[in-house]
Amino acid sequence: MKFVIENFGCQMNDHDMERMSALLIDGGLTCIDDAQEADVIIVNTCCVREKAEQKFYSRMGRLKSIKAKKGTILGVTGCIAQLEKRSILDRIPFIDFALGPSNIHKINEAVERATKGIPSFDFTENGCSTTLLIKPINQNSGVKTSVTIMKGCNNFCSYCVVPYVRGRESSRESGEVLDEIRGFVAAGIKEVTLLGQNVNSYNKSSGDISFPELLRRINDIDGIERIRFVTSHPKDLSPDLIDCFGALDKLCEAIHLPFQSGSDKILELMNRGYTKNDYREKIAALRTRCKDMAITADCIVGFPGEDEKDFFDTMNLIEEVRFDNIFSFAYSPRKFTRAATLPGEVARDLAMERLHHFQDTQKAITIAKNRVMIGKKVEVLVEDISKNSEEELMGRTRTNKIVNFKGKRNLIKKLVEVEIIKGYANSLKGKNPNAKGGALC
Template sequence: MKRYYIRTFGCQMNVNDSQKMAGMLKSLGYEPARSWEEADLILVNTCSVREKPDQKVLSALGEFKKIKNKNPDAIIGVCGCLAQRAGYEILQKAPFIDMVFGTTNIHHLPQLLKEAQAGNKAVEIIEDIDENETELDRYPTVRDSIYTAYVTIIRGCDKKCTYCIVPYTRGRERSRRIGEILQEVQWLVEDGVKEIHLIGQNVTAYGKDLGDVKFHELLYAVADIEGVERIRFTTGHPRDLDEETIKAMAEIPQVCEYLHLPIQAGSDRILKAMDRGYTQKEYLKKIELLRKYIPDIALSTDIIVGFPGETYQDYMETIKVLKEVEYDQVFAFKYSPRPGTPAAQMPVTEDSETVSRWLSDLINIQKEITFKKNRAYENKVVEVLIEEEKDGKLTGRTRTNKLVHIDGEHNLLGEIVKVRISKANRFSLEGELAEKLV
């Protein structure tokens, strides 16, 4: 029996792609390996959003190369966004690789694998969108979680943010047909899934390229499927978040009170340089509208620190937004130039040490905000979907995406229960079982 090992870098789209590849390999008779040392096939699914994941990929490949000493017939493949952008460059740096393929031809994995097994270099990087890429969606997913599942609803992005490589590595926006999405959701529910996580580079743009369906209509349709207990979605662009979608979030019981809405920067001058298409005021109006319809909504965001041209005054505008919105969670990073993007040609204003200090200060401010938001949960009773049971503890998430640890073995995996929160930590909550709901 042949075994595979997949190492995944990057976003939830890459995670879902890896799950689909695992499903493909399962249909070919492969089983998952306990570690890469035992694998006959190693796949590295790459990210190219920032420089650090690029470096991690090359480091991982250097380690995985050792498999050839133990098993000369073992195959090493590289796929995903970095492969799409710089596949031939990777091959030059790591000539021991057997397969390289990009983001739009993942469904070609069986043929590429056959070619590599025959002793050939299986390299296929397609620049144009493959019209048959939706074949990938016909494969089952091999998921880490039994009770939650990603469902890709749209691929690519039509926005042209000056720092972002995604439109180059993932292509233009392509929405899946609503019938295909609903069929996949139905299969997942029948497989025991309780929480559906709709994903895409820009989910709130869903349907615009089709012309006959809108994102909020998809939310209602998914909620109508019997057995769907929870719905989440990631990631949307602020420009595409409209009042109809916000109303749907408020009206549909299954849609969780949580939203990730990237702002990237608080300064209007930097937002314009990023080509984000909104001002700070316009973004904050969206936040105001969300809290009008969903008062208890939890929010998270992405922030880039040190974008070309950013000054201390610009940075302080971001801090102003951070303090005004009071996000539950923030994903903040130093600006990382991506080859081929317009921002890569822009001069950087501040030195790396200064930007690192800004980032550290921002993270420390947010840590206190997150802790404050978590403390507000103490003594409250919340709904938790139990996803894991280990070492005498149950672990799950609230509807607002808070991680909760519960003492005691209760055989409640996959159940939605009520939990009384007894203690708030900086990044999680602790509680006691109050009542089983579903």
């Protein structure tokens, strides 16, 4: 049987998709790209934003007609499945199975039952061990991979549905994480990204070692060249963790540190647990450790109660910090969350107007920062052939910026020095000073 997984959402979902693919392949199924040709289509869902949810339901409408024509097995996994539970059948009664994120290890069982006409619905919380190992498949030619070290969240930011669908925080035992990474190194992996909804609260309340100590131990593993982690909460960015930057040679000089708003009033309504000034102080401490550290973030515009001054404070913060990039969104209310009941709704037109102003300003900052790199020589880990051109390779700097440059295919999976010659909004163009030109091989 052939299967397709269509994925929506964050890096945790990407990782879950990898895990399901590995399990299905082990179960004898073949992974393909074309939904029209598939016997099984699984949609791995995200409910963090209204737009992703709308896209999911409209996609399911189109998949219904494929199922009607070909009898394709249709399954839904991930956060919408967990949030809606059996009521998901009210809108999409034609699906064969639905599994919450903690139950994706039952994917083969659900497919097998569907072939016999038996539906499966499983939304047990914490049903899946975080220890579930995966093989590094489909992950950029095996040069990098991600490892889930914790899952869930205890923070209950007022706008966020994650604690309701991914459950409370739980961290993996460090020995198991280290063994998994050693296994990846033996398979040729050079870069590892540690994943968690709130990765820097790893083992916060209990557990064997702290997150900084885990980083130190990974840094000692021979063969690992680069370490990253995502996503960090500003309130859990401890001085010990900040000190790891610059001190651990394999820890890349890049951090994703969502601030969500530059207004203390809105941060309090969001239940974020820090002020604008706390955030600025953390950025200053990071830049003291690593002057050219890349800093990216998330921000929500148009949160209930946001007035002109609050928005001005947010704009002020992005102009002051000069982030390398920001994922920004207009607020949309989510089921079960406290923010959905807050007064002071910002009209959609106004929220979109603010968002466009925000994004235009940030885009200019991103391009300016990328152009500052022109003429610099940087270390690039080459991942693959570039999507732009068969003649180019694509890799990333330690600061996680995409670089496209001409080079021979035997450079894939290698660390090379590249001189930056152009800076765009989403990538850099470079040249390999050692390349002699000629045909790609």
